[in-house]
Amino acid sequence: MIFNTWVYGAFLAVVFCLYWLAPARWRPLLLIGFGFYFYWYYYPIHTLFIAAMTVIVFGLSWLVRPGAGRQRRLWFGLATTLCLGTLAYFKYQGFFLDSVAWVMGAAGLKTHFDPPQLRAPLAISFFTFEYVHYLIEVYRGTFPPAGARDFGLFIMFFPTLICGPIKRFQQFNPQEYSQRGLDPQNVNYGLERILFGLAKKTLIADTVAPYCAPVFAHPELYTWAQLWLGVYGYAMQIYFDFSAYSDIAIGSARLFGYTVQENFNYPYLQPNIARFWRNWHISLTSWITDYLYIPLGGNRRGEGRAYVNRLISMTLCGLWHGAAFHFMVWGMFHGVGLNIYRAYQVARARWGWPRTTDPHVAVRVLSVVGTFHFVCIGWVLFVCDLDKAWAIILRMLLVRP
Amino acid sequence: MLHAKHGSDALRSLCWRWGKVLLCFVCLDVLLFRVGLLWKVKPNFGVGTLAVDWLLLHQMAERFETRSPTPPPAVIVGSSVVFRGVDEFGVSTALAQQSVPVQFLSLPALGADCTDTTLIVWNAMRLRPWLVAYGAASRDFCPLPIENDPVVRIFYDSSLELAALPRVGAEARLDATVKRYWKLYRYRFFVRSALTTLLSRAASTVALAGETGDVAGEGGGLPPDAQRRFGALNITVESYRLWQRWYQSRRASDYLSWIESRSSDLLRWYAAQTLATCGPNANRHVRSFERMLGFLQRAHVRAVVAYFPENPVFRQPEARKYFDPALSDAYADLFARQAVAHGARFVDLRNLLPPEDFYDLVHVNFEGRRKISTRMAEIVEEEWRARELHGVGRGGR
Numbered sequence: 001m002i003f004n005t006w007v008y009g010a011f012l013a014v015v016f017c018l019y020w021l022a023p024a025r026w027r028p029l030l031l032i033g034f035g036f037y038f039y040w041y042y043y044p045i046h047t048l049f050i051a052a053m054t055v056i057v058f059g060l061s062w063l064v065r066p067g068a069g070r071q072r073r074l075w076f077g078l079a080t081t082l083c084l085g086t087l088a089y090f091k092y093q094g095f096f097l098d099s100v101a102w103v104m105g106a107a108g109l110k111t112h113f114d115p116p117q118l119r120a121p122l123a124i125s126f127f128t129f130e131y132v133h134y135l136i137e138v139y140r141g142t143f144p145p146a147g148a149r150d151f152g153l154f155i156m157f158f159p160t161l162i163c164g165p166i167k168r169f170q171q172f173n174p175q176e177y178s179q180r181g182l183d184p185q186n187v188n189y190g191l192e193r194i195l196f197g198l199a200k201k202t203l204i205a206d207t208v209a210p211y212c213a214p215v216f217a218h219p220e221l222y223t224w225a226q227l228w229l230g231v232y233g234y235a236m237q238i239y240f241d242f243s244a245y246s247d248i249a250i251g252s253a254r255l256f257g258y259t260v261q262e263n264f265n266y267p268y269l270q271p272n273i274a275r276f277w278r279n280w281h282i283s284l285t286s287w288i289t290d291y292l293y294i295p296l297g298g299n300r301r302g303e304g305r306a307y308v309n310r311l312i313s314m315t316l317c318g319l320w321h322g323a324a325f326h327f328m329v330w331g332m333f334h335g336v337g338l339n340i341y342r343a344y345q346v347a348r349a350r351w352g353w354p355r356t357t358d359p360h361v362a363v364r365v366l367s368v369v370g371t372f373h374f375v376c377i378g379w380v381l382f383v384c385d386l387d388k389a390w391a392i393i394l395r396m397l398l399v400r401p
Numbered sequence: 402m403l404h405a406k407h408g409s410d411a412l413r414s415l416c417w418r419w420g421k422v423l424l425c426f427v428c429l430d431v432l433l434f435r436v437g438l439l440w441k442v443k444p445n446f447g448v449g450t451l452a453v454d455w456l457l458l459h460q461m462a463e464r465f466e467t468r469s470p471t472p473p474p475a476v477i478v479g480s481s482v483v484f485r486g487v488d489e490f491g492v493s494t495a496l497a498q499q500s501v502p503v504q505f506l507s508l509p510a511l512g513a514d515c516t517d518t519t520l521i522v523w524n525a526m527r528l529r530p531w532l533v534a535y536g537a538a539s540r541d542f543c544p545l546p547i548e549n550d551p552v553v554r555i556f557y558d559s560s561l562e563l564a565a566l567p568r569v570g571a572e573a574r575l576d577a578t579v580k581r582y583w584k585l586y587r588y589r590f591f592v593r594s595a596l597t598t599l600l601s602r603a604a605s606t607v608a609l610a611g612e613t614g615d616v617a618g619e620g621g622g623l624p625p626d627a628q629r630r631f632g633a634l635n636i637t638v639e640s641y642r643l644w645q646r647w648y649q650s651r652r653a654s655d656y657l658s659w660i661e662s663r664s665s666d667l668l669r670w671y672a673a674q675t676l677a678t679c680g681p682n683a684n685r686h687v688r689s690f691e692r693m694l695g696f697l698q699r700a701h702v703r704a705v706v707a708y709f710p711e712n713p714v715f716r717q718p719e720a721r722k723y724f725d726p727a728l729s730d731a732y733a734d735l736f737a738r739q740a741v742a743h744g745a746r747f748v749d750l751r752n753l754l755p756p757e758d759f760y761d762l763v764h765v766n767f768e769g770r771r772k773i774s775t776r777m778a779e780i781v782e783e784e785w786r787a788r789e790l791h792g793v794g795r796g797g798r
Contacts, residue, residue: 006575184411188418195422207593 001041003162003248004201011038015158016255020182028153028174031256035156039122046121050155057083057131058151066141076139080132087128090120095323123162125320127155129287134169136291143170150174159252163245165263165283172258180257193251201244208237216383219392227396231376234383239268242281268375271367273337276375288317303346310342311335321382326389330381337374426585433592434584437467444594445601454511454551457484459591461508462555465527466584473529474504475781478518479536482709484509485764486536488774495778501785505778506530510552515541515686516565517552519693524556526700532784533697534705534777538763539732542686543679555587563692565685630757630766648757653719660761671715671723671762679728681735690735694743703784704745706736710773711751712759724762748780 001008015034022030040047060079064072088096097113104111134154138145146154146169153174160167215222215230222230246263253260267280277285293313299306311332318331348355359367377396380389394400433439440463446452477487489507496503506528508521518541522533557566558581559574568574580587623633627641636644640662647655660667681687697704715724733749740747753776758769765773 005572006579007570007572010571010575184415188415191419202589203593207597 001038003245003252004198007041012252012255019256024179027256028149031158032149032152032156035153035158035161038158038161039156042122043119046119049121050127053083053086053127053131054152054155057135058145058148061135061138061145061151064135064139065145066139072139076135079135083128083131083135087124090118090124092319092323093118126164126166127161129166129284130155130169132291133166133287137169146174157253157258159249159256159258160260163242163249164281165246165249165261166287167260167283171261177256177258183257186254186257190251190254193247193254195251197244197247197251199244200240200247205237205241205244208233208240212237216380216388216392219388219395224395224398227392228376231379231396234379235268235372235376238379238382239264268372269368270371271364272371273334273341273374276371277334277338284317284320288313292316303342307339307342310338314338324385326381326384326386329386329389330378333378333381337378430583430585434466434588439588439592439595440467442595442598444591445598446594450511451551455590455594457510458551458555461510461521461524462588462591464506464508465524468528471529472502472504473531474506475532475534475784476506476508476525476528476530477534477536477707477777478508478521478525479709480509480513480518480538480541481511482538482763482765483507483536484511485760486709486770486773487777488770491771491774492778492781495775496781499778499782501782503781503785505781509536512550513541513552514543515693516563516689517550519563519689520552520556520561522693523561523696526696526702530702531788532703532705532781534707534780535693536707536709537732537736538709538711539679539728540674540763542681542684542690542732543674544684544686554590558587564688630768631760632767635760635766653714653717656714656756657720657723667761668723674728675725676727676731681731687735691739691743694739694745697745698743703788704740704743705748705780705784706740706745707748707777707780708733708736708751709763710754710759710765710769712754712756712762713752714756714759715762746784750776 001011011034015030019027019030036047036051039050057079060075060082062068063075064079066072068075093116101111101113134151137143145151151169154167154169154172155161157167157172212230212233215227216234219227219230243264250260250262261283263282265279265282267276270276270279293309296309296312297305298309312335314335315328315331318327318329318334321327321330347353377393380392380396383389384392391400444455444459446455446459477483484507487507487509489505492507493505496505508525510517510521513521515537518535522535525533553566557563557577559577560581562568568577585592622638623636623641627636627638627644630636631641640659643655643659643662647659657668694704694706711724711729714720716726729751733751737747737749739745750773754765754769754772758765758772760766760769
């Protein structure tokens with residue numbers, strides 16, 4: 001069920017009515033059931049997969065909690081390996097084998113891998129990150145392992161199941177929400193967000209899309225100005241598309257009284273690349289920061305190490321978006337951007353340049369425009385394979401006619 | 402279940418707010434379709450065949466939504482053979498000259514198969530026509546992929562169920578139902594195109610679509626005869642030279658060279674159209690055709706099936722590879738049988754034109770267009786006079 005379909009609208013209306021007519025104690029179970037149905041609607045066989053994974057992770061979470069015994073570290077390693085290994089198996093197997101074949105080919109060794117044609121379970125990247133978050137936080141003792149009902153709802157909550165936002169268990173808190181009554185203000189807000197999301201998707205994203213696709217398909221037919229227009233269009237398309245889905249997810253959740261984390265906050269109006277990433281796909285950025293960048297050492301082990309950590313984090317962030325080299329390079333591109341911005345901040349501090357809290361409006365506008373264009377160049381790497389992206393970028397920058 | 406603190410005020414506020422949203426949608430529907438604001442903007446659909454097709458559908462939808470059903474018109478439907486072969490203005494003028502007070506409308510869609518045409522006829526019933534002529538060609542029955550084509554996107558709603566277009570899944574059924582009752586949804590592509598056209602006009606932005614050749618200059622150097630026969634946009638100096646070579650030699654191979662110089666795919670496509678691949682047996686479009694004649698008969702609308710002209714060059718031995726006479730004859734037989742079964746009239750125009758009036762196998766040039774239009778005017782006139790004389794237009798014959 002895609003959000004902008006009539007089936008989803010009918011499904012949401014039915015679930016809404018049944019949810020609020022049901023006794024409070026049954027409501028979470030009802031949502032879990034409909035979550036499975038929602039997932040089953042896409043690809044029935046994968047429902048077994050997500051159900052099995054949820055049961056396994058739930059069971060393992062009890063073995064990794066503080067006080068679970070000496071083996072809990074081992075169980076934790078096993079649990080996270082299982083989650084990430086499954087993700088790697090389904091999503092990155094082909095990419096990994098291609099990379100190995102490429103490296104071996106470069107070394108003069110002829111190899112041929114024939115990976116099985118796997119269909120990755122839908123949204124595996126999203127729910128795997130939720131499993132990992134849950135396991136880490138239980139292991140750290142941030143909260144005790146939840147009951148089966150609460151954990152089941154955390155994973156199978158259908159508004160966020162397919163495209164996020166990636167939830168945090170302590171914020172989701174099913175126990176508290178399930179006790180709440182129907183609040184017209186929540187319904188009002190939820191419907192408003194859904195309508196707003198649909199408008200973003202249908203009026204803007206879908207309108208812009210047909211103009212951008214030909215630009216990336218046949219860039220040689222377009223002038224550099226038209227290439228820029230195509231990239232601007234794509235920047236709008238991807239933002240309005242993705243944020244529209246987030247709006248509908250947040251709105252749908254609110255209809256049931258649940259508050260889900262915001263995912264976008266005017267990312268294209270940010271004055272630097274660090275602020276861009278704090279406001280673009282917020283739930284993913286914060287996950288990467290909390291469970292990758294900081295565990296790698298963050299900036300606690302000196303500036304040099306921080307640069308490397310940032311680059312690793314962003315490269316993996318790029319790979320999360322898709323199993324291909326150009327996604328990886330897109331992530332690296334942003335990692336380099338973040339490092340350059342960090343270097344600029346360090347230089348400012350070292351040379352004692354005054355830090356203005358309220359810069360001149362021209363400086364602010366220039367910063368926003370500059371950041372937006374940096375992001376736009378990144379989108380070329382995101383959309384096209386590396387050869388084509390490189391050719392487009394060179395033409396956009398007037399390096400090549 | 403409601404929080405006491407919010408109570409009925411909150412509920413009233415909720416209803417009022419969403420009532421206003423609903424009202425906005427209703428107003429939008431009234432303004433765009435009842436008042437007809439949407440049709441006042443001619444959208445820019447870009448360039449190419451698909452753009453022309455969208456333009457034709459836009460014009461068609463405008464006619465369905467805005468035209469007064471009185472006096473009942475005579476309409477002709479079909480694919481590009483009708484688009485190229487029938488001059489709406491020419492037929493109307495000929496009818497007027499014969500003092501036949503008939504409003505004649507041409508409703509073609511490029512690339513339309515018989516299922517598309519059935520959909521168009523079904524929607525054209527809103528115009529309450531007294532006569533529907535179907536300009537048929539055997540290629541209308543070839544099994545091309547037809548899902549989600551422009552005609553289906555706009556005109557296939559829940560008021561009709563066609564075996565050729567099965568609705569799979571709940572989404573397809575819901576979509577068809579909403580499309581039937583909510584015009585803003587049905588015509589959303591036109592609304593979006595109108596908005597982008599207005600915006601691009603206002604901003605005078607640089608067009609992003611791929612550019613085609615400079616058509617303004619293409620007529621340069623063309624002999625007057627070439628322009629008179631084909632028009633400046635349909636032929637070049639080089640291809641006209643090849644056509645002249647055929648005109649003098651009358652050899653089918655020269656004609657094929659002329660066609661190949663314009664499109665290498667066309668002949669390959671013709672060669673693929675045989676009785677085995679496009680024949681009437683187990684053909685889903687044939688079922689649509691029967692359905693069309695069936696609902697016309699039930700609505701007491703006179704139906705005319707006109708089998709449009711085919712280029713006699715392709716009946717020569719050298720060109721037989723690209724034309725299957727058995728296919729043509731099978732459809733002539735089918736049309737004749739179905740016409741009898743449904744009280745319709747079958748008119749075989751296959752041999753109406755000489756080869757110099759064609760542009761390829763089935764599409765005609767300006768001279769062919771003039772002749773077909775004259776013949777269509779005669780057919781409409783005959784039907785109208787028969788209707789007047791016997792009062793049979795409302796009961797079939």
